Amino acid sequence: MLAVGAAVALGNYYRLQVEDVYQASIEMQTQEYAADLQQWKSDGFAIGALSILGRHNPSLKRVILEREPSAELMAQAAIPLKTLSMVVGANHAFVLNRDGVVVAAHDHQGQAPLGLNVAFRPYFKVALNGGSSVYGAISVTTGTRMFYMAVPVYESRTRQDQVIGVLVARFDGKMLDTSLSKQYGDDLKMILSPSGVVLAASTPDFLLKADRAWSLREFGGEIRRQFGDYPFAHGVPERLPFDAHQPQVKLDGRRYSLSRVDFDWNDPSGPWTLVTLGDLDTVLPAEQVLLIKGLSAVVFLLLLWGGLRRLADARRHKADVARIEQSERRLDMALQSGALGLWDWNVSLGIVINNDVWLRILGYSKEELDQTFGNGLDRWACLVHPQDHEPVMARLRAHLNNEVEEYRAEYRMRSKSGRWLWVLDIGRVMQRDADGTPTRVTGVLQDITQAVEVQQAIVDSQTKLQSMIANIPGVVFRSLPDTSRTMVFVSDAIEGLSGFAAAHFLAGHSYRDLVHPDDLEIFAGCLGSASYMLEYRIITASQEVRWVYDKGQTIVVDGVPQYLDGVIFDISERKAVEAQVQQSRRDAELATQAKSEFLDSMSHEIRTPLNAIIGMAHLVQDMPLERVQRDYIEKIDRAARNLVGTINGVLDLSKIEAGKLSMEQVCFELRELVDDVLLLVRQRAEEQALQLRLDIPALLPRSYVGDPLRLAQVLTNLVDNSIKFTEAGHVCIGVCLVRQWNDKALLCFSVTDTGVGISDEQQARLFNAFVQADLSISRRYGGSGLGLTISKKIVQMMQGDIWVHSKPGQGAVFKFTVQLNVPQQRPQALPAASCSAPATPSVAGAAGLCTVNDYARLLAGTRVLVVEDNRLNQDVLQGLLQRAGVQVVLAANGAEALQRLLEDGRFDGVLMDCQMPVMDGYGTTRKIRGYPHLRSLPIIAVTASSQADIQGRVLAAGMSDLVRKPLEVTAFYRTLVRWIKHLELPPGAIAADPPSGVSTPGYEGIDSALGLAVVNQDLALHQKLLADFRDDQQQVIERLWLAHAAEDLQAIGFLAHSLQGAAGNIGATAVRQAARQLEEQCAGQTDLVPLIRQLAQCLEPLLAGLVCLPTAGAEPPVRDNEALGSEQLLKLERLAKLLHNHNAQALALIDELCEQNRSGALRAIQERIYRLEFQQAYALLVDLRAAQG
DSSP: OHHHHHHHHHHHHHHHHHHHHHHHHHHHHHHHHHHHHHHTTTTSHHHHHHHHHHHHOHHHHHHHHOSSOOHHHHHHHHHHHHHHHHHHTOSEEEEEETTSBEEEEEETTSOOOTTOBOTTSHHHHHHHTTOOEEEEEEOTTTOSEEEEEEEEEESSSSTTSOEEEEEEEEEEHHHHHHHHHHTTTTOEEEEEOTTSBEEEESSGGGTTEESSOOOTTTSOHHHHHTTTTOOOTTSSOEEOSSOTTSSEEEETTEEEEEEEEEEOOOOTTOOEEEEEEEEGGGTSOHHHHHHHHHHHHHHHHHHHHHHHHHHHHHHHHHHHHHHHHHHHHHHHHHHHHTTEEEEEEETTTTEEEEOHHHHHHHTOOHHHHHHHHOSSHHHHHHHBOHHHHHHHHHHHHHHHTTSSSSEEEEEEEEOTTSOEEEEEEEEEEEEEOTTOOEEEEEEEEEEOHHHHHHHHHHHHHHHHHHHHHHHSSSEEEEEOSSTTOOEEEEOTHHHHHHSSOHHHHHTTOOGGGGBOGGGHHHHGGGSSSSEEEEEEEEEOTTSOEEEEEEEEEEEEETTEEEEEEEEEEEOHHHHHHHHHHHHHHHHHHHHHHHHHHHHHHHHHHHHHHHHHHHHHHHHHHTSOOOHHHHHHHHHHHHHHHHHHHHHHHHHHHHHHHHTOOOOOOEEEEHHHHHHHHHHHHHHHHHHTTOEEEEEBOTTSBSEEEEOHHHHHHHHHHHHHHHHHTOSSSEEEEEEEEEEEETTEEEEEEEEEEOSSOOOHHHHHTTTSTTOOSOHHHHHHTOOOSOHHHHHHHHHHHTTOOEEEEEOTTSOEEEEEEEEEEOOSSOOOBOOOBOTTSBOOOOHHHHHTOOOHHHHHHHHTTOEEEEEOSOHHHHHHHHHHHHHTTOEEEEESSHHHHHHHHHHOOOOSEEEEESSOSSSOHHHHHHHHHTSGGGTTSOEEEEEOOOOTTHHHHHHHHTOOEEEESSOOHHHHHHHHHHHHTOOOOOTTOOOOOOOTTOOOOOOTTOOHHHHHHHTTTOHHHHHHHHHHHHHHTTTHHHHHHHHHHTTOHHHHHHHHHHHHHHHHHHTOHHHHHHHHHHHHHTTSSOOOHHHHHHHHHHHHHHHHHTTTSOOGGGOOOOOOOOOOOHHHHHHHHHHHHHHHTTOTTHHHHHHHHHHHOOOHHHHHHHHHHHTTOHHHHHHHHHHHHHHTO
16 A cells, blocks of 8 residues: 555656646746737847838938828838848838828738828837837738838937838738747647737637627727728637636646746737646656556665656756757747858858758758759859858968858849849857867858849939039028027038138027127028028128028927028129129219209200291291291291201100100090190191091090000101101091900001001111111101100100101001000990091091180280290290280399289299209298298299209199290190180180170070180170081081981981080080080990980070071171282192191181281181181182182
């Protein structure tokens, strides 16, 4: 019994001892493997490869930093990800930006989840904070178990810089299952998440089961998210069939030793756990236990001590074996994980043994390598790059000769594909013989191609960047965003700019110290803005002041300014050039001003005597002269006016070149402007027997806004030229509307003649200043050659263009366009004018034409103070005023004028010269306006100045208006009448008070004073016009109704226009206004019935009131014809031409003839002309010439 008991006890003891050894072995295995797993997060080969790629690969950083990366950029980034997957054995690698979005990926199955957001994964959050981690979960894309390795991607190569993204390698969970099943034979191993769920196991029975019981409420939030949409049976993981927290458990009726070790994968949820189950029943089977017990009973005493010793030896042996196997497995795993190829060189035998990794690096199988290159050292030599062979052999020999501690070399080897791979080869002599000769050398070989390429790319990038910085013609810098601009980096060009080396600023010296004190405020503008551009001065080391251009931007990280990046250029030369340009501009402006002042002074000096010449000539023309004398005087007048035109042209060109000619914006009537041009050129056309024609469409708008003076100047220039170069035929003025938009209109004016024409060569230089078509032109026709140049400049200022079409001998067509504004009112049609008919001033214009004599009558009896220092000009002004019946008082300067006004203030107006000694006109006017009783006194400036601002200066001084020297007599009188009498002159009449003693009978609807003014207070003629009006307009209302029924708007407009002119001649103001309104509305869509009725209401009582007047046939007998003198006969011939051409200047000429001769025949002609019946007047004139013989 003792033996049996001892045997049983011995058997149980032996079993327990063996199980203890086995338990210890299991625990050691678990701890070692857990330690290996923990190293995956930081020291493993895979995590190291990820870290290197994340720090050095520019493609990954670019695709992260790009807001919307292009497909090309994502494809470039996928290349290193593919290489990474191959190197570390991952099935998927991808890159996340700071938002957690996949921006680049490589997947062996081609399922790259671009755009997927995984910001919720713990590994992303850990990496974004600068840490590396390993994490297991159910993939949201594949629905399978995956393990993730994640590292941060930094903006630069150092970990001190900002994390800009995350690089992730994903491994299939089955890989880890396989690795677990290969470890330590048949032991059961599993990896549990912090929540106790099995994510990897050597057997699939334990997968996705938990070591604890979970409820639906507890198994939620981040825990559930880790497992995605995995379909757990009851919504929670099933419990493991054993208690994973006990040292021994039973599973399927067998006993297992359980070892549990936690390890850290940087999971915020907590540590992961490695669990190992060792089958205790396989360590010592039951049969062996029974046998031991039986034998023990027999040999208990003999073998007790020996058994115990053997047992101890067995334990030690098993532990040694386990340690050796563990070491070998760890070495193999390290070589496999680190992609390290092992080589073992038996020097004495000349044989080299390589492991599978070594072969895999080069792409060969063992058989291929042995068959191709053998198995000796020669095959290694055949694979080494020829350029690297000798340096590598030198390093190997140095180690073999014991000169260096280890052999280490980086060189190129040819792979099976022919590609040269960079490798790192490290070896050491393991055995030497008694003589110290190496007999065995072992080492490892690692593929470093990618690292070398990355390093080379970095070097190339740095070289390129340095080259770019060196070639930039300025200073490149990065500084802190402080007031001193503390430099973090600055290029060497700073020394050439400031005189201080780059090291001077990198050592902490402030760049701000260089800034000129006066520019410190400007320099401070670089702070507080996203980008800036500054120009300021610096003071160099040699105390030289230089101008710099500073451009940069603020680099902001997480909302906080980190750096200022920018460039600084030396712009001293540019500033010097700008200063020279500004000085040149000032010099040019001074020269232009001096030129303008000279021209103005010259103009004044020329205009002053010209004023005397023209004024005296005009006065002399009013005297009885012989034909030769009058011819001389007219030539003097014409020559003087031509000289004035030349001077005006030079001055206008000077103003244009100086930019001082401005365009007015006033409203004007187009037809009135054209009429004014016709009046100016008509006399010259008549002298050459040329016909003037006009072509204006009927529906062309009536009113425009622009500069009518300059527009008329261009038109007059062109018409004048056409008349000058046309010996026979006609000159036609045309106007058409090119286009109209909003409140603007583009008009095209044309002047067509039948003159000598212009060749192509002449046209090319026609618009150049002081150039005429031919040198003989100035000798034959006169002119300075400035007219077309000035016209072109004016047209361009009106946003238009000017051109000419012509051929020699076929006349010329000058055309120009101008852009004008259109008043904000409905356009009104102009009276139609056809180019086939002679051009005459419009009826209203002719009716309202005021002659010199008309103005003179209005000025009679007034008293005017003439302030002029030049004696000749005093005589001219005095003569012109006295001719109009004006009482003249002279003053030689402003002081004298002021004295006369204060002594005797009974003046109706003042003519004030602007430039005088003692006191000029401006100062005098200001003093006059200082006296209350003289503030309303009209003061009209008389000036020869050509300055552009003369009108503004005159008005600013307090003067009422100005006239220019040399005087244009009609304009001179018109200006005086405007201010001295304060009269508003309606078209068709000249208002004047009837002389005392004239009885003015009243008629309903007739302004007798106005009507008498038209006929120079001739009551009989006025009554004759009234009777004619009554007889002519009896049927006009009936005709209007008939035209309205026939919808003949043109006839209505003609009747209304004719009635308007006739009413103006007799002073029928209401009828005239009603007729004008009817005419204006004919061009639109207005209902004309109310307007015709309104006109009838005004006209019918007026005609009824004129019934008492005698009929036209009962005219009083005229006096016998008086004989006409030779001078009057000449005027009669001129009058005949004017009547033949329907020229309104006949009004002035018939007045002169009637004043000189009271012949009844002349009075009859005068009546017809006043009624604008030019043809009837011409017939009477023919009879008069026949009667005179």
